[in-house]
Amino acid sequence: MKNGVGVAQNIVLFGGTSEIGQAIIHKLVKPGVSHVVLVSRDIDAAEVQVAEMAERYPDLEVHHVRFNADDSASMVHVVAEVAQQVGDIDVAVIAQGVLQEGVDYYANPAALQAVADVNFTGTMVLMYALAAQMRVQGYGKIVLLSSVAGERVRKGNPVYGATKAGVDGFALALDHELVGSGVSVLVVRPGFVTTKMTEGMDKAPFSTDAVTVATAVEKAISHPEQLSGSLAYCSTCF
Amino acid sequence: MVMQRLSGWGRTAWTVADLVQSTDLDVVRTTLGSAGERGVISRGLGRSYGAAAQNAGGIVLEMTSENDPMGIDADFDPLTGLLTVAASVSIDAILRMCVPQGWFIPVTPGTRFVTVGGAIASDIHGKNHHIDGSFGEHVRSLTLMLSSGEVIELSPEENPAWFWATVGGMGLTGVVLRATVAMLKIESSRVEVETVRLENFDAVCAAMSADGSDDDYRYSVAWVDLLATGSSMGRGVLTRGDHAAASKVENKEPLAYDPRLTVSAPGWVPNGLLNKWSIKAFNEAWYRKAPAKSHVGLESIPAFFHPLDGVKRWNRLYGKQGFIQYQFIVPLDRTDVLRKVIEKFSAAGVASFLAVLKRMGPQNIAPMSFPTEGWTLTLDMAAGISGLAELLSEVDSLVLDAGGRHYLAKDSHVSASAVRRGYPRIDEWMSTQEEMDPIGLWRSDLSRRLGLVDQRRSL
Numbered sequence A: 001m002k003n004g005v006g007v008a009q010n011i012v013l014f015g016g017t018s019e020i021g022q023a024i025i026h027k028l029v030k031p032g033v034s035h036v037v038l039v040s041r042d043i044d045a046a047e048v049q050v051a052e053m054a055e056r057y058p059d060l061e062v063h064h065v066r067f068n069a070d071d072s073a074s075m076v077h078v079v080a081e082v083a084q085q086v087g088d089i090d091v092a093v094i095a096q097g098v099l100q101e102g103v104d105y106y107a108n109p110a111a112l113q114a115v116a117d118v119n120f121t122g123t124m125v126l127m128y129a130l131a132a133q134m135r136v137q138g139y140g141k142i143v144l145l146s147s148v149a150g151e152r153v154r155k156g157n158p159v160y161g162a163t164k165a166g167v168d169g170f171a172l173a174l175d176h177e178l179v180g181s182g183v184s185v186l187v188v189r190p191g192f193v194t195t196k197m198t199e200g201m202d203k204a205p206f207s208t209d210a211v212t213v214a215t216a217v218e219k220a221i222s223h224p225e226q227l228s229g230s231l232a233y234c235s236t237c238f
Numbered sequence B: 001m002v003m004q005r006l007s008g009w010g011r012t013a014w015t016v017a018d019l020v021q022s023t024d025l026d027v028v029r030t031t032l033g034s035a036g037e038r039g040v041i042s043r044g045l046g047r048s049y050g051a052a053a054q055n056a057g058g059i060v061l062e063m064t065s066e067n068d069p070m071g072i073d074a075d076f077d078p079l080t081g082l083l084t085v086a087a088s089v090s091i092d093a094i095l096r097m098c099v100p101q102g103w104f105i106p107v108t109p110g111t112r113f114v115t116v117g118g119a120i121a122s123d124i125h126g127k128n129h130h131i132d133g134s135f136g137e138h139v140r141s142l143t144l145m146l147s148s149g150e151v152i153e154l155s156p157e158e159n160p161a162w163f164w165a166t167v168g169g170m171g172l173t174g175v176v177l178r179a180t181v182a183m184l185k186i187e188s189s190r191v192e193v194e195t196v197r198l199e200n201f202d203a204v205c206a207a208m209s210a211d212g213s214d215d216d217y218r219y220s221v222a223w224v225d226l227l228a229t230g231s232s233m234g235r236g237v238l239t240r241g242d243h244a245a246a247s248k249v250e251n252k253e254p255l256a257y258d259p260r261l262t263v264s265a266p267g268w269v270p271n272g273l274l275n276k277w278s279i280k281a282f283n284e285a286w287y288r289k290a291p292a293k294s295h296v297g298l299e300s301i302p303a304f305f306h307p308l309d310g311v312k313r314w315n316r317l318y319g320k321q322g323f324i325q326y327q328f329i330v331p332l333d334r335t336d337v338l339r340k341v342i343e344k345f346s347a348a349g350v351a352s353f354l355a356v357l358k359r360m361g362p363q364n365i366a367p368m369s370f371p372t373e374g375w376t377l378t379l380d381m382a383a384g385i386s387g388l389a390e391l392l393s394e395v396d397s398l399v400l401d402a403g404g405r406h407y408l409a410k411d412s413h414v415s416a417s418a419v420r421r422g423y424p425r426i427d428e429w430m431s432t433q434e435e436m437d438p439i440g441l442w443r444s445d446l447s448r449r450l451g452l453v454d455q456r457r458s459l
Helices: A019-028 A042-058 A070-085 A109-137 A158-177 A210-221 B027-032 B091-100 B116-121 B159-168 B200-211 B276-289 B300-307 B314-320 B335-347 B386-399 B414-423 B426-436 B445-450
Strands: A008-014 A035-040 A061-066 A091-094 A140-143 A183-188 B003-006 B017-023 B041-042 B059-062 B074-077 B081-086 B140-144 B151-154 B175-182 B189-197 B218-224 B236-244 B295-300 B323-330 B357-359 B374-382
Touching: A008 A070, A019 A140, A019 A210, A035 A042, A035 A070, A035 A140, A042 A061, A061 A070, A091 A109, A091 B074, A109 A140, A109 A158, A109 A183, A109 B426, A140 A210, A140 B295, A158 A183, A183 A210, A183 B314, B027 B059, B027 B140, B027 B175, B074 B091, B081 B091, B091 B116, B116 B175, B140 B159, B151 B159, B159 B236, B159 B426, B189 B200, B189 B300, B200 B218, B200 B236, B200 B335, B200 B357, B236 B276, B295 B300, B314 B323, B314 B374, B323 B386, B335 B374, B335 B386, B386 B414
Parallel strands: A008 A035, A008 A091, A035 A061, A091 A140, A140 A183, B017 B059, B041 B059
Antiparallel strands: B003 B017, B074 B081, B081 B175, B140 B151, B140 B175, B189 B236, B189 B295, B218 B236, B218 B357, B323 B374, B357 B374
16 A cells, blocks of 8 residues: 555556656655566566666566456456565556557558557456455555547547547546545546657647656655546646 | 545555444454454554554454443552553543542553553553653553454463563554553642753753753653754753642642643644744744743643643644654664754755654563664654655664664554564564464554565465
């Protein structure tokens, strides 16, 4: 659980190679954190990250758990495996996501299934699995990286926006459902963030970076009493 | 099942547990039997500041008897001063019963709203530690329910290992049901108090140790102003005293005792109410109020021992963010560490409304008891200060490097390794704890964070 100064002991990042996700983890790692688990598909990349983190924070135990973000059926097992390794899951940051850039959905509409599997179906199953684990713990925080596109789906990439809108709405409802259980959901809606996911794309006005998003999220997690509602608005959220 | 959000007195780190409120033995036993793998912890009046009496996802067994229509469940012999009392009874109730008969609780913390069970579990100390030691040293015997439901008697003579593992054991050895406490004889309900203002930290430390005069007073404590800087750094007000003789009290009834709550903190307070400036103003007024030259006067028990109890729910003064109470101890010769700690907090602009310095006497034989010969400094601060985790971690290192440790009844942030370093007998205690609770029933948020109980044992 969290200690008295807002530091969670065990933190898990789903989508362990996500830049925003990693920036959030780096902000959350403070004196008092015991375990960080990076959950990702790519073993080689994860091994490098685990080694880097372990070197940077010698008091911390850093773990890696493998998952396929599009295999929704496996999520329950993934959560169980994480809990097996660290005990309670105090904060879970959900950062896996697919943004198919430049796909002509008019010519190939079936391609959107891959986006929906990761961003929508897989993420919902994962959130239920986490909520179930955290209810037993009597404490837990799920952080969902949504998008400003999830609040207002726009032309350009309506598939991405629609999956984010769907999972964003689900997360808000889940947060309501969990009132009184000690578990809550934080929905983060960054605007255009310059990361490898958006590399090569035209920058939108008011673009931000991963560290700015992470700073806002850290504040919302450590001191939720200073935040109203379940939304963390970052500098470019509108 | 009543799911309830709980925190300690500091109102931080809330978690949800199944709250069972009962002092009925059958209910308690049934509750223990029904527990799942998140286990059980008992809770009294919730005055420990951090996570000692909460148990996320498990059962919290709240045992208080403030509103017991049957009155105080106690058996008191005014000839010998031996009090056998239910663990759910508060020091407040005990004082109401015993002071008019000429007896005082041998050890009281800064609040009288703690239960006897909690006083044993935390092995609490008071302003008289340098003379009388901690609470556990005045407990002649206790009745404990083990995780199996079996009820046993423990005393320093009968099964001392289990007795002293329970004293300071943070409720992780069993549920204390009753205890026999040797009370302290008094002639009046007044305390003869000498108050003196001291201009800086050296003067405070010198007055409490160098000349040995502290040992002439049963009670001794200093309030220290953490915001004073320069040559006034660490200035303070030292109060020392003892129970007044009946002859000193002009009142016809020298043992009359009437503790009354004066005001109540409002239920809603903005986060910034207690800030550096308001606390600085308070500290200045407090310091000026104390006489520059030593002054002796009579004070009531509540005014001397329990000043904060005058404000009901004073813990709400920090607003929704809650607060941290940081208490540590370092060896007598390490006043340099105290000074460094004060400088660190002062430099970071951390204002403390209540900074209290006390010289403690020798430690007792309980492996997890906090007090040991040295200086203990206690300060409180708003939990929402940014960078607090990093700052406290630096201070923790200073304390641990000097051979000091932290008080678990106050703790809400230290790591498992800090407890291992500060309490060198922790392994001995853990092995006794495992003997007493082989199924691993007793769990609290504190025990999880600090690794006090082997988590691999599961029900």
